[in-house]
Amino acid sequence: MCLGIPGRVVELLDGFAGHLALVDVQGGSRRVNIGMLDAPPEPGAWVLIHLGFAVEVIDAAGAARALAGLELIGRGRRQRRRYTVSGLVQGVGFRPFAYATAAALALTGSVANTADGVVIEVEGDPDDVAEYGRRLRAQAPPLAMIVAVAQEELPSTGGTGFTIEPSRGGPARTLASPDVATCADCLHELGDPADRRHRHPFINCTNCGPRFTIITGLPYDRDATTMASFPMCPACRAEYEDPADRRFHAQPIACPACGPRLTLVDAAGAPVSPGEDPVTAARRLLASGRIVAVKGLGGYHLACDARDPAATGELRRRKQRGGKPFAVMVADLGTARRLAELSAGDEELLGGARRPIVLAPRRAGSGLAAEVAPGNPDLGLMLPYTALHALLLGLPGDPPGPDALVMTSGNRSGEPIVTDDGEALRRLAPLADAWLRHDRPIRVPCDDSVSRHVDGAELPVRRSRGYAPLPVALPFPVAPTLAAGADLKSACAVASGRYAWLSQHIGDMDDLATINALTVTERHLEELTGVRPELLVADLHPGYRSSEWALRNADGRPVRRVQHHHAHVASVMAEHGLGAGERVIGVAFDGTGFGPDGAAWGGEVLVAGYRTYRRAARLGYVPLAGGDASVLRPYRMALAHLHAAGLPWHSWLPPVAACPRAERDLLARQFATGAGCVPTSSMGRLFDAVSSLIGVRHAVEYEAEAAIVLEGVARAAPAGPGRAYRFEVSVSPDGSDVADPGPVVRDLATDLRAGVPAPVLAAGFHAAVAGLIADLADRCRERTGLDVVALGGGVFQNALLISGASRLLRERGFTVLRPRLLPPNDGGIALGQLVIGASGGSWNPAEED
Numbered sequence: 001m002c003l004g005i006p007g008r009v010v011e012l013l014d015g016f017a018g019h020l021a022l023v024d025v026q027g028g029s030r031r032v033n034i035g036m037l038d039a040p041p042e043p044g045a046w047v048l049i050h051l052g053f054a055v056e057v058i059d060a061a062g063a064a065r066a067l068a069g070l071e072l073i074g075r076g077r078r079q080r081r082r083y084t085v086s087g088l089v090q091g092v093g094f095r096p097f098a099y100a101t102a103a104a105l106a107l108t109g110s111v112a113n114t115a116d117g118v119v120i121e122v123e124g125d126p127d128d129v130a131e132y133g134r135r136l137r138a139q140a141p142p143l144a145m146i147v148a149v150a151q152e153e154l155p156s157t158g159g160t161g162f163t164i165e166p167s168r169g170g171p172a173r174t175l176a177s178p179d180v181a182t183c184a185d186c187l188h189e190l191g192d193p194a195d196r197r198h199r200h201p202f203i204n205c206t207n208c209g210p211r212f213t214i215i216t217g218l219p220y221d222r223d224a225t226t227m228a229s230f231p232m233c234p235a236c237r238a239e240y241e242d243p244a245d246r247r248f249h250a251q252p253i254a255c256p257a258c259g260p261r262l263t264l265v266d267a268a269g270a271p272v273s274p275g276e277d278p279v280t281a282a283r284r285l286l287a288s289g290r291i292v293a294v295k296g297l298g299g300y301h302l303a304c305d306a307r308d309p310a311a312t313g314e315l316r317r318r319k320q321r322g323g324k325p326f327a328v329m330v331a332d333l334g335t336a337r338r339l340a341e342l343s344a345g346d347e348e349l350l351g352g353a354r355r356p357i358v359l360a361p362r363r364a365g366s367g368l369a370a371e372v373a374p375g376n377p378d379l380g381l382m383l384p385y386t387a388l389h390a391l392l393l394g395l396p397g398d399p400p401g402p403d404a405l406v407m408t409s410g411n412r413s414g415e416p417i418v419t420d421d422g423e424a425l426r427r428l429a430p431l432a433d434a435w436l437r438h439d440r441p442i443r444v445p446c447d448d449s450v451s452r453h454v455d456g457a458e459l460p461v462r463r464s465r466g467y468a469p470l471p472v473a474l475p476f477p478v479a480p481t482l483a484a485g486a487d488l489k490s491a492c493a494v495a496s497g498r499y500a501w502l503s504q505h506i507g508d509m510d511d512l513a514t515i516n517a518l519t520v521t522e523r524h525l526e527e528l529t530g531v532r533p534e535l536l537v538a539d540l541h542p543g544y545r546s547s548e549w550a551l552r553n554a555d556g557r558p559v560r561r562v563q564h565h566h567a568h569v570a571s572v573m574a575e576h577g578l579g580a581g582e583r584v585i586g587v588a589f590d591g592t593g594f595g596p597d598g599a600a601w602g603g604e605v606l607v608a609g610y611r612t613y614r615r616a617a618r619l620g621y622v623p624l625a626g627g628d629a630s631v632l633r634p635y636r637m638a639l640a641h642l643h644a645a646g647l648p649w650h651s652w653l654p655p656v657a658a659c660p661r662a663e664r665d666l667l668a669r670q671f672a673t674g675a676g677c678v679p680t681s682s683m684g685r686l687f688d689a690v691s692s693l694i695g696v697r698h699a700v701e702y703e704a705e706a707a708i709v710l711e712g713v714a715r716a717a718p719a720g721p722g723r724a725y726r727f728e729v730s731v732s733p734d735g736s737d738v739a740d741p742g743p744v745v746r747d748l749a750t751d752l753r754a755g756v757p758a759p760v761l762a763a764g765f766h767a768a769v770a771g772l773i774a775d776l777a778d779r780c781r782e783r784t785g786l787d788v789v790a791l792g793g794g795v796f797q798n799a800l801l802i803s804g805a806s807r808l809l810r811e812r813g814f815t816v817l818r819p820r821l822l823p824p825n826d827g828g829i830a831l832g833q834l835v836i837g838a839s840g841g842s843w844n845p846a847e848e849d
Ligand SMILES: [Zn+2]
Pocket: 182, 183, 184, 185, 186, 187, 204, 205, 206, 207, 208, 209
């Protein structure tokens, strides 16, 4: 009998002249040549395999004997193997896990963080070495995201222990972890009087705590964090070095003896209530209606009691916040449920490790101050994500205090969030009554993320803390590229190979501070990812500050310009992993973006691939008179649409009444002559116009406010079939479809006059837009044969619209791609810019490829 490995035939395979079979060899499937056997074996039969050939059919007893013989030979034989694990594996407790797993299997070897990820060498019984590889993949720590495990056989070196080697640097290519909300174990210790970290505001472990906002470089080690200046006390050091401890190599490890210190100070930086616990003192201030600046993970918050109308109103006044809603942090899920209607998906988002602000319909009679989110149908809720937050909202048994705190970013509207302590005192002086701060520096600003849950999936609104800098996998490899994003809700991105990293939310590019923040953010992103961009991509808009920034920072590198709505569609395609040659029907609805014909685009249907796009349909043009003025005063857009629809400006029409006489006269002249106007096909502006037309909102303080309120009004409509409004679609001379909103505007005006209630009008309008999307997609499918529709652009933050449009499209047999990882708005546009730029595409609407 020759030496062979026994295996059991699973099935015979087609091809290769019937000579191949799938054989189960000790739990793994192998393709084995059966051509040497006299007759093909039956499935279930045992065969002896030698060098890839089945050489003999044996019985079960023969198989057992052969196995026993193999084990005999294998005993005493040692194997050494190197596993290189790439992905999000640093700062997530991977090395302790590698250590504990080796210990459990009695393997020797080592583990180290390197620029490639985590490199592990294990040596011992071959079966145990293989089992180690299986456990690496199957039992990795919860926060780890393994992308690949490469293995390599090495000569055996002996040795008796398993060691954790110092990190090896080099060009960083591993993934840094986002900040993670305090875990249940740490929360338990926080409230345990017997624990040495009882009430320690900076408690964390390998499963939780700050990461992204404290990392100064990779590989991720304490020296490469803003904790470098806090020497560990002996007790923390012992935990840090004990592989059996939950804080083994937890880089931000801290305790009351050695960790950061909390202080409560006044505007002069002098301690408030010295000698008292700063959190207790801060809670007392909050309970008495004061505004406290609280230093968090990615910047300062401004906090006040969300149930106190005076405090909330005062904060709104001081922040010059206008009507923009405040986020509210509540002590626990139970409190959250009393304030808003939460779906199971909402609760999962709220309580998850990322802890975004979750938008959910507010409950009437919640007891929150009306000033929290005036006129807004939704409430932005979040749960504590640091121990300091948990203490601020009170642990069980603490004296009563506010159970719901306004937690809004510490800045005046429009400015970037404040991170520096000195700057916080200075810039927040007009806003806060006291500062609850600590001495751990914040490496990069990072706002809270905002998200919502729609139809069983997440719909991100702002992707920042807890998400950044998680990479997005790309469908094809790209050269090192930088995308500058857009000017509103700015976020930039870098990419190389199969990954793109989007930055945290930066802000609106309307002041110098935000442009500087873009520079700082982009550099930090390069440090964390090791990407050295060779190509820059920016929006086609000649006036975008982000595009100017890209040109200014190009340093001889090429800058490719891409069309705004093409980028929206490409973002959605890329996050869904569509391949390089694929095309979709891309519906890009947003505020406005620069069109190559000089118009302000924003209601576009593009037949798009990554390299090229063709405009297949658009909303009919109406005159846009003065960009910002028309964004902030939706009645101007309503008048433009009335004009375009051929409706006289009757005084009973709400936008006509809302527009001052002189402004109306000027607009009438502008619309008649076209002076000072650009044509726009913006769907976002049409939502604004309808909001004003039906008397919901005539003036706003932030972009899309009128549309958001309109969605809320529509949600109040009675269920069942409502009003049926329809856009009129015609074919333009260039062959593209043009959807005229005129009929919808005229019917809305008629119904308004007839006294149809606003919710019915608003719901009818939403239904008309959803129907338009399905109709335009249908017409596009007829001409192209394409049946995949990608929905992108800020208008799709509207849950009612994206839900309704998706349902209609699916009913008509389309596959619908909607944003899940990145916001549909401009905060997610950098990904599309990257993939277009890296595929050699640009703004030129070339012929279809
Ligand atoms: Zn923890």
